[in-house]
Amino acid sequence: MENYIYEIFSNGFMREKIIETSLQEFLKHGIRKMTMQKLVVPLGISTKTMYKYFSNKEELLEECLIIHYKETDKKLLEIKDSSPNMVVVLCSVFDKSMELDFGTNHLFYHDLNYYYPELQDKAIKLYSRKAGEILTGIIEKGILDGDFQGHLQAPIILTAIGVLYRSVTRNEAYKMFKVKPSELIKHTTDVYLRGICTLKGLLIFNQHKGLI
Numbered sequence: 001m002e003n004y005i006y007e008i009f010s011n012g013f014m015r016e017k018i019i020e021t022s023l024q025e026f027l028k029h030g031i032r033k034m035t036m037q038k039l040v041v042p043l044g045i046s047t048k049t050m051y052k053y054f055s056n057k058e059e060l061l062e063e064c065l066i067i068h069y070k071e072t073d074k075k076l077l078e079i080k081d082s083s084p085n086m087v088v089v090l091c092s093v094f095d096k097s098m099e100l101d102f103g104t105n106h107l108f109y110h111d112l113n114y115y116y117p118e119l120q121d122k123a124i125k126l127y128s129r130k131a132g133e134i135l136t137g138i139i140e141k142g143i144l145d146g147d148f149q150g151h152l153q154a155p156i157i158l159t160a161i162g163v164l165y166r167s168v169t170r171n172e173a174y175k176m177f178k179v180k181p182s183e184l185i186k187h188t189t190d191v192y193l194r195g196i197c198t199l200k201g202l203l204i205f206n207q208h209k210g211l212i
Contacts, residue, residue, distance in 0.1 A: 015053050018043060023064040030107030031061060032115060061116065065123035072100075073131050080134060086142030087197065087204040093135065094165065094189055101169050102181040113170045132158065147201030157196055164188045 022039050036057055040050050054060040079092050101109040112120050124131075139154035148157075167173060168184045177184075190209070197205050206212045 014045075014049075018045075018050065018053055018060070019063045019067060022060055023067055026061065026064060027105045027108045031111035036060075058116070058119065062119050062123065065112075065119060066126065069123050069131075073134075076131050076134055080138060085147070085204055086138050086145060087147045087201045088208050089138050090135075090142065091193060091205065091208050093138075094161070094185070094193070097165065098181060098185055109169070113166075117170060142201065146198055147204060148196050149198055152196055161189060161192055164192055 018039075021043050022034075025034055025039055025042060034057070036050050036054075037047055039057075039060075040047050043050075054063070075096065076093065079096060080089055082092065083089050101113070135158050136154045139148060139157050142148040143150055143152065143154065165188070168181065168188055174184050194202060194205055203212075
């Protein structure tokens with residue numbers, strides 16, 4: 001019995017270690033370049049052991065994304081608590097998203113958006129439902145505070161912003177312009193965020209963006 005319990009614990013520990021280490025390797029080197037053979041190196045295990053827990057890279061990546069987006073939800077709550085004003089909070093959320101997508105871990109997010117969008121959407125749907133509720137609540141409070149236009153519906157606003165943001169991260173429609181991602185955001189997501197603001201909210205938006 002004790003051996004059986006130890007084996008369960010040991011297997012659980014190894015599986016967790018593989019997921020955590022692989023996620024760090026994906027974040028550091030991107031997803032496409034990393035094979036199961038390369039992922040075992042920092043773990044110090046054989047490929048046979050790796051395949052005992054995960055049948056392919058996609059299955060492992062899916063588990064990594066679940067952990068990753070759980071952490072993202074925590075960061076979202078931190079941003080929510082960082083300011084009493086919902087215009088600033090919503091802007092900060094998408095500023096942080098841009099930092100993730102185009103910053104240090106750009107290769108990871110590029111590969112995720114272009115080659116594994118289904119896995120990304122699945123992970124977001126499973127574990128970022130809470131994030132959607134938080135963001136909807138932020139928009140609804142902004143409407144109540146008089147910073148966002150009162151005739152608008154928060155769930156539709158959130159969906160529209162998401163569509164605009166993915167137009168920058170998931171396709172190459174803007175590639176011809178050869179500008180920085182921050183410039184694309186100014187022409188897409190930021191324009192929409194300005195559009196949902198009241199005059200009061202627009203003043204706060206412009207101050208936050210350093211435009212006045």
